[in-house]
Amino acid sequence: MNFLHYRLRVSALMIALVLLGFRASTAQDTTALPPHVIDVQPLPGVELGTNEPLTIYFDQPMQSDSVDFHFEPQLDGDSTWINDRTLVFQPEDDVWLTGKRYRVTLTGTAANGLILDPAYEFEVQSPRGLSVAAVTPEDETEGIITEGAQISVTFDRPVIPLSGTIDQDTLPNPLTFSPQITGKGEWVNSSAYVFKPSAHLAGNTRYIATIAAGLTAVDGTVLAEPFQWTFRTLAPQVIEVKATKVFKERSVMLGSGFEITFSQPMEREATEAAFTLEDYGNVDYEYYQPIAVVDGGFRWNTQSTVLTFQPKERLNLGYRYVVNLAATARSATGAAVLAEPLTQYFITVGIPRPLRSYPQSNQTMYPGLQRIEFTFNTRMQTSSFEGLYTVSPQPKGEITPYVYDDHTLTLEFEHEADVTYTITLLAGMKDIYGNTTKEDYSTSYSVRANH
Numbered sequence: 001m002n003f004l005h006y007r008l009r010v011s012a013l014m015i016a017l018v019l020l021g022f023r024a025s026t027a028q029d030t031t032a033l034p035p036h037v038i039d040v041q042p043l044p045g046v047e048l049g050t051n052e053p054l055t056i057y058f059d060q061p062m063q064s065d066s067v068d069f070h071f072e073p074q075l076d077g078d079s080t081w082i083n084d085r086t087l088v089f090q091p092e093d094d095v096w097l098t099g100k101r102y103r104v105t106l107t108g109t110a111a112n113g114l115i116l117d118p119a120y121e122f123e124v125q126s127p128r129g130l131s132v133a134a135v136t137p138e139d140e141t142e143g144i145i146t147e148g149a150q151i152s153v154t155f156d157r158p159v160i161p162l163s164g165t166i167d168q169d170t171l172p173n174p175l176t177f178s179p180q181i182t183g184k185g186e187w188v189n190s191s192a193y194v195f196k197p198s199a200h201l202a203g204n205t206r207y208i209a210t211i212a213a214g215l216t217a218v219d220g221t222v223l224a225e226p227f228q229w230t231f232r233t234l235a236p237q238v239i240e241v242k243a244t245k246v247f248k249e250r251s252v253m254l255g256s257g258f259e260i261t262f263s264q265p266m267e268r269e270a271t272e273a274a275f276t277l278e279d280y281g282n283v284d285y286e287y288y289q290p291i292a293v294v295d296g297g298f299r300w301n302t303q304s305t306v307l308t309f310q311p312k313e314r315l316n317l318g319y320r321y322v323v324n325l326a327a328t329a330r331s332a333t334g335a336a337v338l339a340e341p342l343t344q345y346f347i348t349v350g351i352p353r354p355l356r357s358y359p360q361s362n363q364t365m366y367p368g369l370q371r372i373e374f375t376f377n378t379r380m381q382t383s384s385f386e387g388l389y390t391v392s393p394q395p396k397g398e399i400t401p402y403v404y405d406d407h408t409l410t411l412e413f414e415h416e417a418d419v420t421y422t423i424t425l426l427a428g429m430k431d432i433y434g435n436t437t438k439e440d441y442s443t444s445y446s447v448r449a450n451h
Contacts, residue, residue, distance in 0.1 A: 035060050035110035037120045044122035048096055050220035054089040054124060060110050061085055067108030071124075075102060084111065096126040098224055129224045130217040131156045133191075135209070139229035146201040146233050146264040146331075150194055151175065151209060158190035158218040174215055178208045190218070200264050200303075204235035204336030235339040236331045237263040241323055243346055244308065247378055247407070251349040254433055257296075257310035258323050258346070265304040265332035272298050274326040274338070277309060283320050283347055290322065304332055317435060318350035349378040352431040354441040357423075361443045366450055367417040371402070371410050374425060374441075379406045384430040392422045406432070417449035 039057040042048060061084035069079065069089055077091040091097070106120040136152045137144050153174065160171050173185050175195050183197040201207070208230050215223040238260055245256035258277060275298075278290035296311040315321065325342035358373045359365055382403045391399055395413040402410040411423065424442040 032112055032114060033060070034114040035062060035108070035116050037106065037116070040122055045125055047125045048127060050096060050127050051094055052096075055082075056087045056089070056106065058085045058087075058110075060112070062087075063109045063111055067106070070105040070107070072103040072105075073100070075100075098127055098129040098221065100126040102126070127219070127221045130159070130215060130221045131223070132211065132227050135229050137231040139231070141231040144201070144231050144233045146203055149201055149233075150196055151177075151181075152192065152194040153209075153211065154192045155217065156191070157221065159193075159215065160187050160190050161218060162190045172215060174211045176210050176212070178210070179205065181207070200332070201233045202333035202336065203233055203264050203331035205333070206230055206232045233336075234263060235336045236266060236329065237339050238325065238342050239263055241342065241344045247349055251378065252315065252321070252346045253379070254314045254317065254348055256315065256348075257308050259309075260307045260323070260325065260342070262305050262307070266307070267330040267332050268298075268300055268304060268307075271307060271325075271329040274329040275307070275309060276324045277311065278322045278324060279316070280320040280322055282316075283318050283350075287320075294321070314433070315348045317348060317433075319348050321346045321348065349431075352376060352378050352380060352429065352435055352437050353439070354425055354437070357441075357443040359443075359445045361445065363445045364448045365415055365445055367415050367447055369412065370415045371412045372423055372443075374409045374411075376407045376409075376429075376431075379432045381430040381432055381434075382406060382409070384428070384436075385409050388426040388429050390424045390426070392424075393419065395421075415447045417447055420444060420446045 036059045037056060038059045041055040041057075042052065048054070064081050064084070064087075067079070067087060069077075075091055075097075077089055080088045080090070082088060102124040104122055104124055106122075107116055109115045132153055133156045134154045136150070159174075160166065168186055171187055174193055175185060179202065181195075181197050181201065182199060183195055185193055185195040187193050208228055211223065211227040213223055213226045240259075240261040242259050243252040243256040244259050245253035247253055260275075277294040277296065279292040279294055281287040281291045294311050294315075295313075296309050299308050299310070300306065309323075323342065323344045323346065325338065327338045327341045329338040330336065353376065354374050355377045356375050385401065385403070389401075389409070389411065391411070391413065396416065397414045400412045402412060404410065409425070415421070422442055422444040424440050425437070426440050427437050429437045
């Protein structure tokens with residue numbers, strides 16, 4: 001080996017050593033990176049479950065005894081290493097305090113001796129606790145109906161397991177009421193409860209609905225404080241006043257009673273005492289004061305929501321009557337009086353008489369078999385029509401009467417061209433009470449030949 005070859009071999013060896021040293025240095029720098037937190041579960045700010053652990057994931061092995069949590073506000077707990085890169089924290093007694101938001105600072109040293117710099121900071125939201133999301137009726141609602149009202153509450157998370165086979169009787173009943181309401185509640189889904197009263201609510205009454213503290217959700221969170229809201233029901237109101245027997249929805253028949261329908265059950269004695277039916281006399285005269293108070297009797301439906309007054313004697317023809325109900329009428333609970341007094345006017349049917357005819361006087365008809373119709377102002381004894389009508393001139397052929405109801409008379413006969421007919425209904429036709437028409441009623445019309 002000559003000197004030149006020796007120097008070349010030495011040079012090559014030195015270069016190899018330099019390269020090996022560079023590679024070793026590079027490998028050593030790679031393993032000497034500082035540690036980082038690569039994940040937190042649950043994600044920072046996301047609400048934890050009541051017993052859910054806080055889990056931290058590092059990007060490299062850590063010195064377990066060097067890693068430390070600092071909670072603000074202070075929180076005690078235990079840390080457990082799942083492996084050298086995964087740390088789990090559980091609060092004391094494995095239960096997070098309700099409604100807390102913590103600022104967490106995490107410090108520690110990696111296995112390579114480098115520290116977590118800067119310290120890792122994040123936020124933790126402990127369980128907010130079970131809370132009420134919505135109620136019906138809303139708080140401080142006025143004017144709630146007393147019949148068919150439903151009271152419901154919806155929570156912000158499931159309170160009962162989601163299952164179609166659960167016996168409702170085994171589930172919690174979260175609602176109580178003051179004053180007490182009888183009825184039955186039902187969970188319509190895992191977070192919504194509906195209470196249905198079994199009877200009318202009391203009128204004009206302020207109810208307080210309460211959910212006691214301690215109700216526990218499926219996830220273990222608890223309603224920390226009692227929840228209350230209020231609502232007020234309607235005062236009793238009159239829904240409808242009507243005569244029980246009417247003619248054409250206008251005139252009251254003489255044998256009619258008077259019916260009042262209420263929005264809720266009423267106290268019968270007080271309501272009857274508040275009722276009067278006053279007689280204001282014949283409608284042809286103006287009476288400013290009642291001439292009499294009508295005597296009669298009362299009856300109620302089973303729910304005490306409909307009162308009927310039946311006069312002892314038949315009402316008078318063509319008279320004005322006034323139904324009065326004072327505001328002293330009370331609801332069945334006695335807690336509420338009528339919202340406002342009632343005054344309602346009625347007029348009875350008048351002396352029987354024809355109201356109109358078809359065709360009307362001076363109208364024109366065509367020749368042939370035609371029908372003429374008369375309408376009365378009340379219900380009639382149709383048998384009393386017989387023999388009490390005339391047609392002039394006397395038509396050729398028969399006059400055939402038709403009765404389709406108790407307040408019309410129709411006459412059919414053959415009409416001749418260029419003739420003016422006069423039909424007269426004679427006095428003496430009777431209504432159903434035996435009252436008779438007092439005057440004759442006539443109509444005249446002409447028959448025009450067909451062209």
